[in-house]
Amino acid sequence: MDFTAVPGVLGRIVRERAEDYLDAEFQPSARPRTKRFERALRLPGLSLIAEVKRASPSKGHIAALDPAQAARSYERGGARAVSVLTEPRHFGGDDQALRDVVKAVAIPALRKDFVVHPAMLAEAAQLGASAALLMVSVLGELTHTFVQTAHALGLDALVEVHDERELDVALEADAEILGVNNRDLTTLKTDLANAPRLMRLARARGFEGVLVAESGYERAEQLADVRGLADAVLVGSSLAAADDLEEAARRLMTP
Numbered sequence: 044m045d046f047t048a049v050p051g052v053l054g055r056i057v058r059e060r061a062e063d064y065l066d067a068e069f070q071p072s073a074r075p076r077t078k079r080f081e082r083a084l085r086l087p088g089l090s091l092i093a094e095v096k097r098a099s100p101s102k103g104h105i106a107a108l109d110p111a112q113a114a115r116s117y118e119r120g121g122a123r124a125v126s127v128l129t130e131p132r133h134f135g136g137d138d139q140a141l142r143d144v145v146k147a148v149a150i151p152a153l154r155k156d157f158v159v160h161p162a163m164l165a166e167a168a169q170l171g172a173s174a175a176l177l178m179v180s181v182l183g184e185l186t187h188t189f190v191q192t193a194h195a196l197g198l199d200a201l202v203e204v205h206d207e208r209e210l211d212v213a214l215e216a217d218a219e220i221l222g223v224n225n226r227d228l229t230t231l232k233t234d235l236a237n238a239p240r241l242m243r244l245a246r247a248r249g250f251e252g253v254l255v256a257e258s259g260y261e262r263a264e265q266l267a268d269v270r271g272l273a274d275a276v277l278v279g280s281s282l283a284a285a286d287d288l289e290e291a292a293r294r295l296m297t298p
């Protein structure tokens with residue numbers, strides 16, 4: 044795969060990840076799909092996917108979280124799933140964080156990384172994740188193949204889009220769980236109107252799967268626009284930076 048055309052900050056990260064996995068071998072081990080992640084998001088009301096995020100390109104250092112402790116706090120605060128960043132250079136993640144979280148909580152875990160190689164999906168399954176993030180901005184027309192690979196490994200795939208063109212690709216790829224990112228990962232600018240707009244468009248085009256609004260949420264009032272539209276919301280920085288993660292999760296989700 045060639046990622047020279049991926050622009051901005053995203054391009055840099057993706058090329059680094061491609062280099063990391065240059066010699067990786069993909070050894071598929073088929074597993075039945077449990078759809079644990081998908082089912083958690085489909086529970087009545089707006090589901091919270093809370094993210095273990097220690098740093099980011101837009102915020103720099105966020106918090107020196109202990110992943111297991113953080114995930115337990117999120118779970119007590121009502122989170123229905125936990126997202127764990129495993130990207131090491133810009134997000135302070137690692138594989139051990141995911142392993143620790145899976146052991147610590149009963150709710151399903153999402154591997155959050157810049158997936159550029161199928162070996163990263165096999166790894167996600169091995170580490171105990173129930174789902175993996177797939178970004179259309181990175182995978183383009185290969186998204187379909189990666190969705191199929193994730194499913195064959197027993198994983199749910201959260202297919203992320205940021206604009207209308209990417210939405211078309213995701214729908215063509217038979218995504219079952221669609222994430223709309225409010226943040227443009229090439230410029231790091233966030234616009235909270237983006238997720239509601241593209242989620243409405245997805246429904247208008249006949250998408251019947253699960254919808255996830257991603258990024259930039261800091262206060263309960265900001266969720267008004269996605270209630271009744273999204274099945275779930277993915278929140279990282281504002282929760283991770285809080286003194287009391289459990290309380291922050293609960294407060295954010297209380298309308």
Ligand SMILES: O=P(O)(O)OC[C@@H](O)[C@@H](O)c1c[nH]c2ccccc12
Pocket residue numbers: 094096155156157203224257258259260277278279280281
């Ligand atoms: O920290 P925030 O603004 O609450 O955002 C969380 C999550 O949506 C964000 O971390 C994210 C969304 N898509 C990604 C892709 C790669 C890395 C990170 C992300």
